[in-house]
Amino acid sequence: MSERPAFLDFEKPIADLEKKIDELTITAEKSGAKSVRTEVAKLRQKANQALADLYQNLDPWRRTQVARHPDRPHFKDYVEELITDYVELAGDRKFGEDAAILGGLGRFRGRRVVVLGHEKGRTTPQRLKHNFGMARPEGYRKAVRLMDIAEKFGLSVITFVDTAGAYPGLDAEARGQAEAIARATERCLTLGVPMVSVITGEGGSGGAVAIAAANCVLMLENSIYSVISPEGAASILYRSSDRAKDAATAMKITAADLLGFGVIDAIIPEPLGGAHRARATAINSVGNMIEKSLYQLDGLNSQAVRAHRAERFYRIGRTVAEISAPELSAPEDVTHINPT
Known part of the structure; x- marks a missing residue:
């Protein structure tokens, strides 16, 4: 068995x-x-x-649990199955190496690419090494370095997003965490080469957006993408993390919700019971969708690639603005915090 x-x-x-x-x-x-x-x-x-x-x-809270399943495919699994001739590049050339974000050069189905993403690790030693996929500033600065290489040599960029968020520790803040995230997001938006991002598990806050501000954002069926974790939102809105299920529902964090808002471009179906039950099948489906997305961006020059990406994010803003106010209002029983 x-x-x-x-x-x-x-x-x-x-x-x-x-x-x-x-x-x-x-x-x-x-x-x-x-x-x-x-x-x-x-x-x-x-x-x-x-x-x-x-x-x-599945309700949003159960999808959150599936998104966090430790046996879901991780960055290294996608690289092993989808990327050939892979050469990992380490370090940000400013401070050091961060194992929460990995990346390098390789070929995706015959196409030369730069690939990068969050790695959580599976065993306890691996999770500690990769800091559970929560990157420090040097991780985001490494991502910027890799994107600079991609632009210099005309290589498409593929990113795999799976993080609860950027690391909030004192050492990360001291080294400019917010600035590093902002610079990485800016680099995504100014890239003159095609970029495709896949939310493979958790897409948590700015730590996710920093490598996901792409021309095309794909999302696995049972993944989540949010500005804060359901537990964090519950602690703020309801003053109790025990109401994470309620927060997950109110936040609209599932792939179906986000497709409706235009935040993502497509949902990648998962095998019955989740990607962790048939990793090879799930990874192949992801590869097929990435290939299709990159093909649609072929032939665009650098100016057109940037314009395509800019229009995508402008469109999100217009879509959200069109949604009725009652639909976006907070639940009636949330705690209202006095700003003073």
């Missing part, structure tokens, strides 16, 4: 069925009884249907 990804809390009924299937499978292998194999097949069908029903209409 192949190793399965960890089950989330709301997947407990599926976990119970899978456990029973495993037990019966072992029994069938030992006894060879046809009746047991038949029962296993029935339970497998039941488990698949239950999984399909569960994932058909």
